[in-house]
Amino acid sequence: MPARLTDWSLALCVGVAFATGLVGNNAGRPGLWWIFALHGGAGLALALFLIGKLRRVLPRLRHTRQWDRWTIIGLLTTLGVLLSLGSGIAWVAGGTFDAAGFGLLNWHITLGLLLILLISAHMIARAKPLRRRDMSGRRQALHWLGLVAGGAALWPAQQRLASADRRFTGSRVVGNYAGNAFPATSWVADRPRPLPPADWTLAVGGHVARPFTVTYDEMTYSEVREATLDCTGGFASTHIWRGVRVGTLLERAGVRESAGWVRFHSVTGYRWSLPLDEARDALLATHVGDEPLNHDHGAPLRLVAPGRRGFQWVKWIVAVDVLTAPDLGQAIAIQTSSFTPAGRGEE
Numbered sequence: 001m002p003a004r005l006t007d008w009s010l011a012l013c014v015g016v017a018f019a020t021g022l023v024g025n026n027a028g029r030p031g032l033w034w035i036f037a038l039h040g041g042a043g044l045a046l047a048l049f050l051i052g053k054l055r056r057v058l059p060r061l062r063h064t065r066q067w068d069r070w071t072i073i074g075l076l077t078t079l080g081v082l083l084s085l086g087s088g089i090a091w092v093a094g095g096t097f098d099a100a101g102f103g104l105l106n107w108h109i110t111l112g113l114l115l116i117l118l119i120s121a122h123m124i125a126r127a128k129p130l131r132r133r134d135m136s137g138r139r140q141a142l143h144w145l146g147l148v149a150g151g152a153a154l155w156p157a158q159q160r161l162a163s164a165d166r167r168f169t170g171s172r173v174v175g176n177y178a179g180n181a182f183p184a185t186s187w188v189a190d191r192p193r194p195l196p197p198a199d200w201t202l203a204v205g206g207h208v209a210r211p212f213t214v215t216y217d218e219m220t221y222s223e224v225r226e227a228t229l230d231c232t233g234g235f236a237s238t239h240i241w242r243g244v245r246v247g248t249l250l251e252r253a254g255v256r257e258s259a260g261w262v263r264f265h266s267v268t269g270y271r272w273s274l275p276l277d278e279a280r281d282a283l284l285a286t287h288v289g290d291e292p293l294n295h296d297h298g299a300p301l302r303l304v305a306p307g308r309r310g311f312q313w314v315k316w317i318v319a320v321d322v323l324t325a326p327d328l329g330q331a332i333a334i335q336t337s338s339f340t341p342a343g344r345g346e347e
């Protein structure tokens, strides 16, 4: 296969894996399984194209006199590809790894992001345009299709060999219907002080006719939802949650005509929002199974947003507000909340 076709195919595989990785981190509905299939298929095709590339360039690397400063970037890029692929394959195979508070799937994501930086630098220095003659010819086309199809065919085989009980997102199933006995986690490191229900209130406001504040005992928690919390760190847990329907609070407040989004605020500053209709049907949970939520799982009140990934299930909620437009700052707030005094548990 022409060198340039191999190289651009590698770039394409990395691009598809990157895009599907980003989208996959937000995907929680089973209908989106194909995003994860594309991610895996792109990774496996990448591995196949990589064999050709390494066979071409590794022998050249012996001539150290011909190295230039970009050779190091090329080598680091190779290492980045191998580690990204390796961590992904190891995750599917049931591997575990823990370093610096990061599990294997978190490392896979981190390595993938690093790889994007490296490969960008490598391509700026080295990429050559793809010419018509790199893509013409029946043999070349068949060879190329063979490698892409190989990646696509390896994916289901790899899934079959995968150990453990996994969801379509790749998350491992743990602690279903076990009350509070499932993993507790944070996006960064939120660890607020406990919020005793007696001292806690919930404020409902924003684009509503009648903003109000309620105490814990003023609400009834009789609404139930069965839903799966699926963390992008790689675990998933299904429970029957109990609490108050968001729509019940919104009806009392009287949502204005202009409203389109509902935002959930944690005491730490962590926040996320959902489109109005979806938010109405979401749950503010006080209980998991038969147990009151414990502190680590967000007591006294946490969001249960079926079909959304875990990072959107805001814990330790103290306020809900109705918005007219999406909240663009939320993506930053979830990174910074752990560094606020409340997020550090200092106030």
Ligand SMILES: Nc1nc2c(c(=O)[nH]1)N[C@H]1C(S)=C(S)[C@@H](COP(=O)(O)O)O[C@H]1N2
Pocket (backbone or CB within 6 Å): 182, 183, 184, 185, 186, 187, 188, 189, 190, 229, 230, 231, 232, 266, 267, 268, 270, 296, 297, 298, 309, 310, 311, 312, 313, 314, 315, 316
């Ligand atoms: N306030 C707040 N809510 C949060 C988080 C956080 O860091 N702070 N982490 C989110 C993430 S990443 C996940 S996966 C779930 C974890 O919920 P659990 O600890 O009950 O398993 O909570 C979400 N809600």
Ligand SMILES: [Mo]
Pocket (backbone or CB within 6 Å): 185, 186, 187, 230, 231, 232, 233, 310, 311
């Ligand atoms: Mo998470």
